[in-house]
Amino acid sequence: METKDAEALLRSQEKVWRHMFGFADSMALKCAVELRIADIIHSHGGATTLSQIASGIDSPSPDISYLTRIMRLLVRRQVFTVHNPSDDGAEEPLYGLTDSSKWLLHDSELSLAPMILMENHPSLVAPWHCFSRCIKEGGIAFEKAHGSEIWELASRDPDFNKLFNDAMACTSKVVTRGILFGYKEGFSCLGSLADVGGGTGSLLVEIVRAHPHIKGINFDLPHVVATAPTHQGVSHVGGDMFEAVPNADAVILKWILHDWNDEDCIKILRNCRNAIPTETGKVIIIENILKPDGSGMFDDLGFIFDLLMIAHTSGGRERTQLEWEKLLEKGGFPRHQIVTIPAPLAIIEAYPK
Template sequence: MDAKSIKEEKAEVEIWQYIFGFTPMAVVKCAIELEIADAVESHGGAVSLPDLASAVACSPSALGRIMRYLTHRGFFELKESTNQYANTPLSLLLLKSGVNTIAPLLVMEASPWMLAPWHGLSASASRSGGSGFKAAHGEEIWEFGSHNPAESKLFNDGMACHARRAVSEIVEQYGEVFEGIDCLVDVGGGDGTTLHCIVEACPWIRGINYDLPHVVSAAQWVLHDWSDDECVQILTKCREAIPKETGKVIIAEAVIVEGEEDKYRDVKLALDVAMLSHTEKGKERTIEEWDLVIKGAGFSSFTVQHIGSIISIIEAYP
């Protein structure tokens, strides 16, 4: 088989992954809703299909097909000796009350109102621009959340889940970023989860949560939601508010590193397209783009610390 034929054959196989690209999210969401991982844990870490079907109130036949797919994707392990299912590191991330659960974030992203803007991605990329979220729902996500309490809670739960994981990674990998800080203002702190986690890990810090009025939580004012000009305005206000000699602004965001190996590159690029779909001007930035924004806000210098996570830590100094 010549090289061209090999590439064509690979393309024929690969394109099917895109045709059914929604399947992994849908099936994993199903597993979360049925609390399959929790049921396995409650049975001592291993359970037969009939017992699992009984526990989650499902048809054994239908559940067997779902478990076959999830096992194929590495979410569960089928032990041949006992014909029982066991959890794996992947499925443990779906536990309802797990310390490292990512279930609320996945359920949020898989919700119909968050998926709808993706269908308007081509419109978002057009010259006329605009937000895919607004095209789908008639208003931007911030306004939408203010009068849709159920969806707002789903959003807050997803963001709180992400915040807990992110703060844990920051404290573990780069805890020194909080050394010497007496007072910390979380700009766009949502329901306060991020600040609570930071103060819990660093009890000497006095925390101030700042966000929108409705339950102080509908919108996470993180910088990737905003245009470069808006980021400059936000950061300028932050710079003006901190002590010139001892203050700093800590930015925890995904940083796209061009030309370097990064195990989270696919996720960061997906986040960037998510910003294109769900906001009018938001984006994930490269280091060069952060340099323009931070220097444009009047900061004299900044450092970037990659902590082996989706997020990196940027420290900007006045």
């Protein structure tokens, strides 16, 4: 075998090994979040010994050897830093935070810690093991793993429900900041805005706070809005988006349509079309746009999100620009433009005329 061929074979073998154990990174990350390692380092001002980290862990006798090995991988992945003060080992190495580990802080305004805990929870990992069965038999991965869909599990398991709600809340904060920063002009011309599937209204509250001239209508299922807190400038309306949507100058849909198949999305879009003015109305869709040949910062993540839809929804999917265009056309929106925002999502601004 030629040297070039041997090297190519070796590199391809390494790639398969790396992908095979890709889960190790997420498990180490989950461990760091569960032990609040980033928070402990942050509380010490950033330069922290392993002994100090261990003393901050909620345990009478943490295993330093295991901790050392977990930290070694996370340092290699640039989640944390390490500085060795002396070559003779007389002083302990000092661990610090990176820009990445700051997203693991539990009490930070912008944190992905709850999402890391949710996505690596055994109940949410289990459906991924059912992908081959879904290909062979069809059906819903989550249902195959648990005998019910994710919403049913959340309704009967308070701990899982809290885990899910905390994860959704943290990602909403992260995405909301990107929306407000990258879409300022898009809101300035609106007198009213309906957030369809808005949950307890967190996104709409931030939009109205930044644009107080807007009358906000938070729309979701009756039992959802029943627990929504009161906010100035925002009214809560209960209903079913498959039946009708409240009238407004514009409708916003954040991470809603990717949960549903094409037929259901068209129903939702047509109801949105009926709720806005024909001449001046628009629907603001905040979703992933898959780019098969894309090399942007979040382009690869979109394909992972698409598999996430297989694992956790009953027909949801991420879509390419062409797939969005076809869906919008059938839903009553022949024109659209795409607005890039600093987030793992984009804004599709669609118009009925």
